[in-house]
Amino acid sequence: MRVKVNDTVEVIAGNDKGSRGKVLTVNKKTGKVVVEGMNLVYKHVRRSQKNPQGGRLSKEMPIQISNVMIVCEKCSSPSRTGYRYMKDGSKERFCKKCGAGHGEVAPPKAAYAEK
Numbered sequence: 001m002r003v004k005v006n007d008t009v010e011v012i013a014g015n016d017k018g019s020r021g022k023v024l025t026v027n028k029k030t031g032k033v034v035v036e037g038m039n040l041v042y043k044h045v046r047r048s049q050k051n052p053q054g055g056r057l058s059k060e061m062p063i064q065i066s067n068v069m070i071v072c073e074k075c076s077s078p079s080r081t082g083y084r085y086m087k088d089g090s091k092e093r094f095c096k097k098c099g100a101g102h103g104e105v106a107p108p109k110a111a112y113a114e115k
């Protein structure tokens with residue numbers, strides 16, 4: 001699972017192809033992510049106490065994780081992401097295009113540390 005909450009991703013398939021947004025939730029079970037402002041559907045809402053007006057409400061629907069790509073902050077392009085071990089044995093994600101780190105994903109492990 002390479003995508004994490006708060007990542008900026010670009011949608012690479014479907015109606016929102018080419019748009020970028022922030023990841024709001026990741027569902028590991030279904031392999032889907034909800035991205036801010038992407039894959040919007042209008043939900044028709046009946047008048048109720050909570051919604052005295054009723055009407056239409058836009059809502060983000062989950063997108064298949066394979067249809068989004070993480071946008072690298074450094075080279076600002078959607079890029080493939082890899083994992084690598086750091087000198088102290090911690091694991092981080094990195095941009096395969098420019099090599100910039102995308103932050104630590106696992107705490108240092110002695111077994112992977114450089115001796």
Ligand SMILES: [Zn+2]
Pocket residue numbers: 072073074075076077079095096097098099100
């Ligand atoms: Zn990059």
